[in-house]
Structures are given as structure tokens and as C-alpha cells.
Amino acid sequence: xxxxIFWGTRGSLPVALTHRxxxxxxxxxxxxxxxxxxxxxxxxxEFVDQLPFAVNGTFGGDSACVEIVGDGPEHxxxxxxxxARPLGQAKIAQYGVPNPQTYHIFISHLHWDHLMGFPxxxxxxIPGNRIVIHGCHxxxxxxxxxxxxxxxxxxxxxxxxxxxxxDLMTPDKPQYIAGxxxxxxxxxxxxxxxxxxxxxxxxxxVYSTDSEHRLDDPAEHDEFVAFFAKADLVIFxxxxxxxxxxxxxxxxxxxSNVVGVELCQAAAAKRLVLFHHEPVHDDKQLARLVAxxxxxxxxxxxxxxxxxxxxxxxxxILPL
Amino acid sequence: MNLPxxxxxGVLIVSVSGRIDHVASEEFTKALNPLLDRCAQGHPPIVLDxxxxxxxxxxxxxxxxxxxxxxKAQMGTFAIAALQPLVQEVFAISRxxxxxxxxxSVDAACKVLGx
Numbered sequence: 001x002x003x004x005i006f007w008g009t010r011g012s013l014p015v016a017l018t019h020r021x022x023x024x025x026x027x028x029x030x031x032x033x034x035x036x037x038x039x040x041x042x043x044x045x046e047f048v049d050q051l052p053f054a055v056n057g058t059f060g061g062d063s064a065c066v067e068i069v070g071d072g073p074e075h076x077x078x079x080x081x082x083x084a085r086p087l088g089q090a091k092i093a094q095y096g097v098p099n100p101q102t103y104h105i106f107i108s109h110l111h112w113d114h115l116m117g118f119p120x121x122x123x124x125x126i127p128g129n130r131i132v133i134h135g136c137h138x139x140x141x142x143x144x145x146x147x148x149x150x151x152x153x154x155x156x157x158x159x160x161x162x163x164x165x166x167d168l169m170t171p172d173k174p175q176y177i178a179g180x181x182x183x184x185x186x187x188x189x190x191x192x193x194x195x196x197x198x199x200x201x202x203x204x205x206v207y208s209t210d211s212e213h214r215l216d217d218p219a220e221h222d223e224f225v226a227f228f229a230k231a232d233l234v235i236f237x238x239x240x241x242x243x244x245x246x247x248x249x250x251x252x253x254x255x256s257n258v259v260g261v262e263l264c265q266a267a268a269a270k271r272l273v274l275f276h277h278e279p280v281h282d283d284k285q286l287a288r289l290v291a292x293x294x295x296x297x298x299x300x301x302x303x304x305x306x307x308x309x310x311x312x313x314x315x316x317i318l319p320l
Numbered sequence: 321m322n323l324p325x326x327x328x329x330g331v332l333i334v335s336v337s338g339r340i341d342h343v344a345s346e347e348f349t350k351a352l353n354p355l356l357d358r359c360a361q362g363h364p365p366i367v368l369d370x371x372x373x374x375x376x377x378x379x380x381x382x383x384x385x386x387x388x389x390x391x392k393a394q395m396g397t398f399a400i401a402a403l404q405p406l407v408q409e410v411f412a413i414s415r416x417x418x419x420x421x422x423x424x425s426v427d428a429a430c431k432v433l434g435x
Contacts, residue, residue, distance in 0.1 A: 215382040221342055243415035246382050247389075258378050258414045262342075292413045299406045300375070 001180065001203040002069045003319045004233060008062030008083020009312040011210075011239045011254070011276035012113050015061035021282060028055045053313075054283035060314025062086070063113040064276060066235060068198055068205055074102040074178040078196065078207040078235075083314060084117025092122050100128035104177055106184075107135035108209055109193035110143040119148050119155060129162035134169055134177070136184050136194045141166045174199075185227050187211035188220075189253035197227055203320045204230065206269075209237040209276045212253045213263075215246065221263070228267035232320055235312070236260040238274040238289070257293040261300065264307050271308040272297075273318070286311060321347040323355065330435030332364045333426055337372030340380030349383050356390050356398075365397035365433040369426050373407055381416050388420045401429040 008014075032051055038044040048056050065083030068076040077087065095101055103123060108114055123129045133144060144166075148157035169175055171194065174183040181199040186192055188211060195208035206228050214220050228234050239254040257274055264272045274293060277286055290311035297307050310318065321344065324335045334355060340348050359366045368384075384400065391398035399421040403411060411417040423429035 215342075215345075215379040218342060218346070221379075241415035242378055242381060243385070243419045246378075246385055247419055256378070256414070258381075258410075262378055296410065296413045299409060 001198065001200045001205060001320050002071065003317055004205060004235075005067040005069065005087075006065075006083075006273075006275075006312045006314060006316040006318075007067060007087040008065035008079075008081040008117070009059060009275055009277055009314055009316075010061050010063050010081075010279055011237070012063070013279045014063050014082040014113075014116075015279045017058055017061070021058075025055050025283075052287060054287040057313070058283050059277055059286045059311065061279075062314050063116065064108070064209060065117055066207060066275075066312075068180075070178065070180055071200065072179045074104060076178075076180065076198070077103060077105045079108055079114045079209070080105060080116070080118040080121060081114050082117045082120070085120040085122075086314075087117075088120065088122035088124075092126070097126050098128050100130070102130045102178070103132070105131065105133045106182065106196050106207070107133060107137070107140060108187075108195070108207070109189060109191060110137055110139060111191070111210070112147070114210070115143060115147060118144060119153050123162060124164065125159070125161045127161040130165070131162045132165045132167055134167045134175075134182070136169050136171055136186070137192070138168065140168065169194075183227075185223075188214065193253070195227065197231070203232045205320065206231045206234045208235065210253055211237050211255055212245070212251070213255050213259050215259070221266075224263050225266045228263055228269050231264075231267065231269040233271045233273060233318065234260070234264050234267075234269045235273045235275045236264070237276040238293075239276050239278050257289060258296065261293060261297050261307065261309070265297070265300065265304055268304070269307065270305075271310060271318075274309070274311045277312075321351040323351045325355070327364065328426065328434070329430040330364055331430045331433050332358075332366050333369050333430075334366060335369045335372060339375040340373060340383070341375065341377045342379045345377065345379035345383050348380060349386075352383065352387055356387055356394075356396075359387075359391040359394060359396035359398055361395035363396060365399065366391070367398075367423070367426060367429045367433065368400045369402055370400050370407060371402040371404065371426075374404060376407055376410060378414070381410075381414055384416065384420050397433055399423060399429055399433060401426045
């Protein structure tokens with residue numbers, strides 16, 4: 001596996017910046033510039049690059065869609081949130097038509113925010129493409145078809161040009177798919193969700209979203225430590241603060257940055273990616289969250305090797 | 321887990337020490353439960369003296385949330401005091417400082433909660 005590309009990182013519902021958000025960023029940038037002039041574009045770019053990410057960028061608002069770029073020609077994608085739309089466009093732009101491709105799509109669960117991008121995933125309309133949708137829910141095919149039926153969507157599922165196959169996987173059973181061993185794990189979420197551990201000869205990536213963790217269940221803790229064990233990258237549902245996750249939002253099926261750090265530290269994982277961002281959080285709040293999470297890792301590290309903390313954003317590319 | 325107690329200004333002070341990690345949190349719950357039985361209306365407030373705690377995990381924080389919730393249901397008063405700086409940071413990062421009453425020191429807690 002070469003790299004991971006984040007096409008959609010928001011939880012529950014896609015969001016967009018408002019005019020007020022954009023205005024605040026412009027004001028912050030101009031305030032930081034404090035009357036400076038820039039003689040060249042390069043000088044301007046250098047100034048912009050040193051601004052905080054919440055000023056010069058945005059975490060984005062598309063819902064869950066993550067690409068794992070493997071060593072072979074076949075494509076690996078986790079979830080079909082609204083981030084599947086730009087992903088599909090990028091694939092068409094890269095490979096053109098006709099140029100048949102095989103896409104392996106791993107679905108964590110059947111809630112709408114994780115499926116809604118599929119009707120907008122352009123490769124599904126291109127004859128010659130092969131799309132294999134992997135998952136552990138028996139209603140996987142039914143759910144995909146359901147959202148592409150009148151009156152939900154104008155284009156019926158039958159209009160798909162690609163050959164679409166469904167692969168019902170078994171939790172805890174590794175399956176060898178196009179050069180990568182993929183192991184699903186059942187997670188606590190309404191209607192169940194499944195995390196996936198992707199292992200190649202040299203790298204391990206874990207995709208674990210929409211997963212609540214029971215803090216009073218040591219056996220569950222140990223299971224996830226094993227699932228994350230020595231991973232190069234763990235993509236983790238950090239939607240809520242720990243206080244929210246165990247109190248007002250208990251049983252809502254999500255986790256926190258604190259639990260992500262603890263599990264990754266216990267599992268000796270190398271990098272933790274905060275993912276499935278709360279839709280009500282703006283860029284400033286998400287930037288604060290990742291800074292606090294880095295501090296938490298630092299003060300609880302002890303004699304362990306450092307755990308790198310990253311907050312996912314739409315368009316982020318992480319080499320493995 | 322041993323939780324020594326003492327009374328100060330009409331408040332039951334419970335001394336907690338060591339690391340409250342995933343393993344210790346179960347023992348922490350067991351040790352705390354009998355004390356929480358008495359954390360009710362008409363009984364002295366309970367303040368956990370955290371000056372001896374140098375680490376607390378999410379599981380330990382959950383124990384505190386459950387204790388606070390139980391005390392509230394029993395119309396009792398439950399608080400934590402004298403957190404070490406790093407533990408205080410963990411409380412802030414996890415937002416537990418917003419759901420469990422925390423005081424700078426045992427004296428400060430007694431001043432507010434005591435008779």
C-alpha cells in the first residue's frame with residue numbers, strides 16, 4: 001500500500017463553509033498580513049503557507065470516503081459518502097473512458113452518510129468498469145439499490161453501466177483481495193458497523209469509523225487493541241469529546257479523540273487519524289481538537305514511541 | 321484499591337492515589353461504591369482528593385461520571401479536588417471539567433461545600 005487519500009471526512013451529514021466562515025478567514029489572513037506587501041507570488045504563497053490551517057484551509061465537508069492506493073492496478077475505497085463524487089471525477093480524469101478499472105469498495109455500514117455518494121460515483125456509469133462492493137451486512141445490496149429507486153433518485157440502479165458485484169464478508173475472517181489481506185471487525189453502532197484492517201506485506205491500515213467503545217468492557221478494549229496492533233495508520237471515529245461520548249451522547253455509536261489515543265498507544269500503532277468530524281464543528285474547533293489530542297498523546301506517552309496525530313481533511317494525502 | 325477517608329469542615333474527603341487506568345478502574349469502582357451509598361441528601365458531601373493521582377484513563381474518567389450521576393440522583397454532592405497539572409489537562413481535553421465539579425484544592429472545595 002502506497003498512500004491514503006481522504007475524499008470525505010465529515011460525520012453524519014455533509015456540510016459547507018458559510019459566507020461568514022469565508023469572511024472570517026479573509027479577515028484573519030489580512031490581520032496577520034498587517035499591511036505587508038508581496039512582490040512575488042512565491043512570497044505570497046510562503047506567507048499563506050505559514051498561516052494556521054483553520055485560516056488558510058478547511059477540513060472540508062464531504063461525508064466518509066477514503067481511498068487506499070495499493071501496489072496493484074485495482075482500487076480500494078472505504079465507504080461511499082459524498083466524498084465519492086470528487087473521487088469518481090478524479091478517477092475519470094485520470095484514467096479516461098474507455099479504460100476499464102476494478103474498484104473494491106468496503107462499506108462500514110448502511111447509514112445514508114456512508115452510501116449517499118454512490119449514485120454520484122461516475123465510474124459506476126461507465127461500461128467495462130467492475131465494482132465489487134464488500135461488506136458484512138446481509139442487506140448490503142438491498143440498501144445500495146434502495147437509494148437509487150424512485151422517488152429517492154432520478155436514475156435507477158439498473159442504469160449502472162459498470163458490472164456491480166456484492167461480496168458478503170465474514171467478521172474476523174481475513175480475505176485476500178487483489179494483493180491485500182482485509183479483515184472486517186464488528187463494531188458497536190446502531191444496526192452494527194464494521195471496521196476493516198488492510199494488510200500488505202509492508203504496511204497495515206485500519207479503517208474504524210462509526211464505532212462506540214464501551215469503557216467498562218476490558219474484553220472489548222483488548223479486541224480493539226489487537227485489531228489496531230502495530231498499524232501504520234489508524235483512521236478513527238473521533239466525533240465527540242470523551243465527556244459527550246459517555247454521557248449525553250452515549251449509545252449514539254461514536255467515539256472520541258481520547259479513546260483513539262489510548263487504543264493506538266496500547267496497540268503500538270504509528271499514526272492516528274482523527275476522522276468522522278462532528279458537522280457542527282468549524283475549522284477552528286477541529287484545529288483545537290487536533291492540537292489538544294497531540295498534547296494528550298505527549299503527556300500520556302510515557303516510555304512508548306511517539307504516536308503521530310493527524311486530523312483528516314478532504315483532500316489530505318498521506319504517504320504510507 | 322484503598323481509599324482512605326477523613327472529615328474536614330463537614331465534608332467527607334476521600335484520598336485517591338496512583339494510576340487509574342483500564343485495569344485499576346474496575347477496582348476504583350468497587351472501592352468507591354460503598355462511599356457513594358452515603359452520598360445522598362442529608363449526608364456530608366464527598367470530595368475526592370486527587371492530589372495523589374498521576375494518571376487517569378478514559379475508563380477512570382467514566383467511573384467519575386457514573387459516580388457524579390449517581391450522587392446527583394441521590395440528591396448528594398460529589399466533587400473532585402486538587403488535580404495534578406497533567407491530570408487537570410486530561411480533564412480539560414476530555415471536557416470532563418465541564419461535567420464533574422472540580423476544585424483547585426481540598427480547602428477550596430470545603431469552603432464551598434462544607435458546613
